Amino acid sequence: MTHPLRFGLKNSGQATTIQALRDVWRIADEGGFDHVWDFDHLASIGAGGTERPIYEGWTLLAAIAATTKRVRFGAMVTGNIYRHPALLAKMAVTVDHLSGGRLEFGIGAGWAEDEVRMFGLQGLEHRVGRLRESIEAMTSLWTKERTTLDGRYYHFKDAIANPKPIQQPHPPIWIGAGGDLMLRVVARYADVWNVVGASTVEAATEQGRRLQEACREVGRDPSAIRWSAQHMWDGRERTQLVDLVSRYAEAGFTEHIVYAQSDHVRVAEAAAEALPDLRRVVVAVA
Numbered sequence: 001m002t003h004p005l006r007f008g009l010k011n012s013g014q015a016t017t018i019q020a021l022r023d024v025w026r027i028a029d030e031g032g033f034d035h036v037w038d039f040d041h042l043a044s045i046g047a048g049g050t051e052r053p054i055y056e057g058w059t060l061l062a063a064i065a066a067t068t069k070r071v072r073f074g075a076m077v078t079g080n081i082y083r084h085p086a087l088l089a090k091m092a093v094t095v096d097h098l099s100g101g102r103l104e105f106g107i108g109a110g111w112a113e114d115e116v117r118m119f120g121l122q123g124l125e126h127r128v129g130r131l132r133e134s135i136e137a138m139t140s141l142w143t144k145e146r147t148t149l150d151g152r153y154y155h156f157k158d159a160i161a162n163p164k165p166i167q168q169p170h171p172p173i174w175i176g177a178g179g180d181l182m183l184r185v186v187a188r189y190a191d192v193w194n195v196v197g198a199s200t201v202e203a204a205t206e207q208g209r210r211l212q213e214a215c216r217e218v219g220r221d222p223s224a225i226r227w228s229a230q231h232m233w234d235g236r237e238r239t240q241l242v243d244l245v246s247r248y249a250e251a252g253f254t255e256h257i258v259y260a261q262s263d264h265v266r267v268a269e270a271a272a273e274a275l276p277d278l279r280r281v282v283v284a285v286a
Contacts, residue, residue: 003226004254005256005281006254007256007257007258008035008256008257009033009035009271010037010259013038013039013060014044014045014046015053016055016264023265023268024036024260024265024268025064027269028068028073031272032275033071035071035255035257037075038055038057038060040057040058040077040078040079041112042118042119043114043115050114057075058075058091061073061095062095062098068099070102071102073102074103074106076194076230077175078107079108079109079111079112080107080110080127081110081127082121084154085154086137086161088138089141089161090161092171093164096171097163097165097166100166101171103165105172105174106194107174108175108176109127110124110127123153128181128185131182131185132185133151134153134154136149137151137154138170139173142164142165143169146159146160173191173192174190174192174193175193177193178195180210182196183211186225187218187220187225190225191225191226192228193211194228195208201247201248204248208251226255227253228253228254228255228256229248229257231245231256233258233270233271234263235266235267236270238270238274241258242281249281258271
């Protein structure tokens, strides 16, 4: 199975402004990008600590749906431990309808221990099992008239979830993963895998090899899952970005997200200028 190269922009929603977010969404929508992203955290992450301003990810997705016309979008990635799957499934359907069917559904197990401590969240110790069960529940709510699930973590009895998504059977599922347990979840449920915790293309490729093994173990065609990577770029040396994307594309990654971690609008504008060169990197990757 052959997948085309696709490109996206990301302004996380952390240490930014509403105007900068709107500007990046506009650049993505008008500049020919395939998708645009935020992330999903309750407190800021990274070297700057937890006290920086941060906006709620799914509220931003509803705003993207309302203010863009063409570009697809999602959260890279939603933290499963923050919301009950019935609520998250309903939020996703609502955003899918608001956008006319442009939602990419990104999800992960959740990992930020500071958030768990500060807000008294539950479930980090069993986050992979919770994620697996949550995806089972949500895909059932999206596709079946009634959902009954008596799981270890979630319980549904003859549950109704209408309307169904515009996208059938449901929005594409992107799962961020790096460890072996999570790669098995990707193998079973994901349309797209987002590489996590790999600092080099070689490390990312090794994770991809392990994902292919996991696919074979669960009886899934490995080529059915697209591979995605986020690229940190300062918006200055275009050849640096083109070379980085080229190396990942040659390794089999077809979804590429330029992550503007600072100076968001300038980096997004530079990425838009570089987009024609990026699209010429590789015609298609099998």
